[in-house]
Amino acid sequence: MGNAVLQEPVPMSIHARLLESILFLENDTVTLERLQKMTELDASIIEESLQEIEHHYNQGMHGMRLVVEHESVRLVPSEDLHDHLRLAYGRKVDRRLSKAALETLSIIAYAQPITRREIENIRGVSSDTIIRLLKEREYVKVVGYKEVPGKPGLYGTTRKFLYEFNLPSISALPQLSELDKARFNRDEETPDED
Numbered sequence: 001m002g003n004a005v006l007q008e009p010v011p012m013s014i015h016a017r018l019l020e021s022i023l024f025l026e027n028d029t030v031t032l033e034r035l036q037k038m039t040e041l042d043a044s045i046i047e048e049s050l051q052e053i054e055h056h057y058n059q060g061m062h063g064m065r066l067v068v069e070h071e072s073v074r075l076v077p078s079e080d081l082h083d084h085l086r087l088a089y090g091r092k093v094d095r096r097l098s099k100a101a102l103e104t105l106s107i108i109a110y111a112q113p114i115t116r117r118e119i120e121n122i123r124g125v126s127s128d129t130i131i132r133l134l135k136e137r138e139y140v141k142v143v144g145y146k147e148v149p150g151k152p153g154l155y156g157t158t159r160k161f162l163y164e165f166n167l168p169s170i171s172a173l174p175q176l177s178e179l180d181k182a183r184f185n186r187d188e189e190t191p192d193e194d
Helices: 014-026 033-041 041-059 081-091 099-111 116-123 128-134 157-166 178-183
Strands: 063-071 072-077 140-145 151-157
Touching: 014 033, 014 041, 014 099, 033 041, 033 072, 041 063, 063 128, 072 081, 099 116, 099 128, 099 140, 099 151, 128 140
Parallel strands: none
Antiparallel strands: 063 072, 140 151
């Protein structure tokens, strides 16, 4: 043995550990606003705690890493593990979608062409961040514009969506139940910009 001294890892603060636990349990992308509501912590403390978590995962080799994007945060597998994880979890480990993103993608797939406001009317929550993510992943795109004041964009699915979900065409989507069909009915929207 040489004279190398192993340094003990610096323990994370209670706030950082709390946020890490929430992100693990949520297994989903969480907005910074939601983290604030869940923890009742100030935005500055959340920001410091997330930096602490990020620093922790950047020290040495860990199985997870923290991703902060578009005012949202999530834990994802470390990139060097993707090839190993694909054996058990499929080739899209690095591109997994949250439950909210899958719900939004389903709404677009079944109700396309559909505006952002119509998606939000069905979901009952703002969907800007998720739609942006789905566009970045090239699962959805603007396929036209609704002929109403403001001409909001109409979203539809892409060829990549069909390929990744192993569908020959949109008509191959599973049939919706009557309850789901009623849920996907769109309310009249007020004009908006996309």
